[in-house]
Amino acid sequence: MGGGFIEGRWVTGLGAPFTVENPSTGAVVTSVTGMSLEQISDAIRAARHAFDAATWADLPFGTRAEIVRRYVAALETRADKIIDLIALETGCPRFTSSMRSQVQTPLAQAHQIIDLAQSLPDYEDNPLPIGERVNLMNQPYQSLRHYTPVGVVAAIAAYNFPFLTALWKVIPALITGNTVVLRPSPLTPLSAAVFGEAAEEAGLPPGVLNLVLERGTEGGQLLTTHADVDMVAFTGSTSVGVQVMQQAAATMKRLQLELGGKSAQIFLPDAIDKVVPVMVGACTAHAGQGCALGTRIFVPEADKPAILEKIRTAFAAIRIGGADDPSTQLGPVISAAQRARCEHFVALAVERGGVVVTGGRRPAAPGEGFFFEPTVLDLPDNSNPAAQEEIFGPVLCIIGYRDLDHAVQMANDSRYGLSGYVFGADRRKALEVGLRIKSGTVNVNGAMMSSYVSAGGQRMSGVGRERGIEGIRLYQQLTCINMGA
Structure with a gap:
């Protein structure tokens, strides 16, 4: 196994190989060939091209929702495979509620995220007081909030719940019209392959969903610094989250950081x-x-x-x-x-x-x-x-x-x-x-x-929210449109 999924095609990795261990035994499960920095750059370019072409973002919401639902259905058919892979690479006991939280819960929530996104309007009226709806020259005024996709999203998942933390980023990003580069933890890369398989089966347009695997952190650093990436959604430790925030600052990327807790x-x-x-x-x-x-x-x-x-x-x-x-x-x-x-x-x-x-x-x-x-x-x-x-x-x-x-x-x-x-x-x-x-x-x-209920951290536990209305709107740009007579 190795490489990744770029612009609708599986590619062989040209980067450093790394091994995946079974925490239950300490034994090596398999060797994975990581991707080179150039290949990860290719994935970013593919996502950028797919977004700028506007064929995904400009789809009618109902059409995009239908495709994303097919994508979720393709993931659901792989539920047993995902459970097997998560048990193997994370050591999570398969007969516990923790495993249900790993797989069945996020799969059910994926449909709900789509439902919630469909309930949110692209345009909302700003609550202007009556005195500001007519100016001093007796001209009517209106102010609207307009929501559009952010752009290219780098989704960086955590090792403890690799499928869940990836899905909570991928589905909100896709349903709101963004394109995605998904990077799983090097400790748990195996279950991430299903995201590419499902993209093929569901017919996601090339470049809309890309998957990159790597041994170290260089690719993650590229995703958080590259000018063609508009947003970074990251789940992981506070120490790494601080680095992500610093790396993203130079290009003012949108951030969603779900970090440590006590x-x-x-x-x-x-x-x-x-x-x-x-x-x-x-x-x-x-x-x-x-x-x-x-x-x-x-x-x-x-x-x-x-x-x-x-x-x-x-x-x-x-x-x-x-x-x-x-x-x-x-x-x-x-x-x-x-x-x-x-x-x-x-x-x-x-x-x-x-x-x-x-x-x-x-x-x-x-x-x-x-x-x-x-x-x-x-x-x-x-x-x-x-x-x-x-x-x-x-x-x-x-x-x-x-x-x-x-x-x-x-x-x-x-x-x-x-x-x-x-x-x-x-x-x-x-x-x-x-x-x-x-x-x-x-x-x-x-x-x-x-x-339908968002979660997120305060202080050193992160910024931004996942799930809920706030978790949907985070993947959208807000433009205020003010109109006079």
């Missing part, structure tokens, strides 16, 4: 019965490799000792295993380097006063693969490095609070602001606490991942 979960005193099951869910969800997962757990100080005892029992029962084992609850992390990161932060947490409640090391079994035990750290306060840095593994922190003001203060004491969670039997009180959390999304007594 989300807080506050449990009110009347909801401590929910702490342990919620923590098990956050830890086992794709081995904690989710940017919006609530990895900082805040509980009343008086209740923490009893909660810790229940945690030890519950976490000891979590079944660790490979992606293909039906009994697996907790799979591997993506790589040996990511496992080492988990070890590093556990050691650092203990050095700074934390206590390992459970886990904290590599399990005895499975002997192969990139596994790390489900881990809970009892931290003395929110300043501990394990509470401040995104670990991206099955490592949770539990911290006691004196009162709800203290809990909110600690929850907001973070450079991140991607998501937040509040649990309380007193719904009014839980909502009051939720409204005080500084985060792009706050979930009170539950969570929602809907095509």
Whole structure:
């Protein structure tokens, strides 16, 4: 395997080869031939030509929607293949809700994104006050908002949810009339091939959807700096997101950056019965490799000792295993380097006063693969490095609070602001606490991942929104048209 899909054709890669590992075993799955920088430039040129020719952007919306629906249908026929590839290259257990979130959820949302886009008008009236609708010379005025495609979109997906993070970029971009260059993570390139296969089957015009694979980061840097790219949609770490923003600045590209998180979960005193099951869910969800997962757990100080005892029992029962084992609850992390990161932060947490409640090391079994035990750290306060840095593994922190003001203060004491969670039997009180959390999304007594509800970060968790009306409009230019008599 190797190369990519450019201007409606599969091309053989001329760049450096790289290997893909199976996180469940540590074994090499296959070797992939990456694309050269010139080939990635060709993909950008193909997308630019396809957009400038206007044959895609100028299609009637209904016609374009029909083609994009065919494209989604072609992806749906490959659902089983996508599941197989994601289990292989990410280690996500195939018989868990995490795998449904990887494949079935985004496929269903793709149709909803098209429906939502079709409901949005190309023109909207600006809400001028009546005094401004007629000027001093008694001439009528009208002001309209006109939405058009941004242009060429570089879609850079993440390794943890490779199909989902790519689809959330590709479908909004296509349905609004943009052309796309998709670049998956070098850690998870295999499932990306379906985007090119579906483009062929659905009859997307040449150049509208292009796929590039590479070993390193040079191609990604080209996509974020090239003058022919109008927008960069990126999901990944905050450190890389900062680089993307810097690289895109010289050409003033539109940005959508969904970056890291260290989300807080506050449990009110009347909801401590929910702490342990919620923590098990956050830890086992794709081995904690989710940017919006609530990895900082805040509980009343008086209740923490009893909660810790229940945690030890519950976490000891979590079944660790490979992606293909039906009994697996907790799979591997993506790589040996990511496992080492988990070890590093556990050691650092203990050095700074934390206590390992459970886990904290590599399990005895499975002997192969990139596994790390489900881990809970009892931290003395929110300043501990394990509470401040995104670990991206099955490592949770539990911290006691004196009162709800203290809990909110600690929850907001973070450079991140991607998501937040509040649990309380007193719904009014839980909502009051939720409204005080500084985060792009706050979930009170539950969570929602809907095509009609946008998500995005504050502070170092990113800029822009995905999904919802805001996620559609982000892929469109806004022009205000002002008309007199």
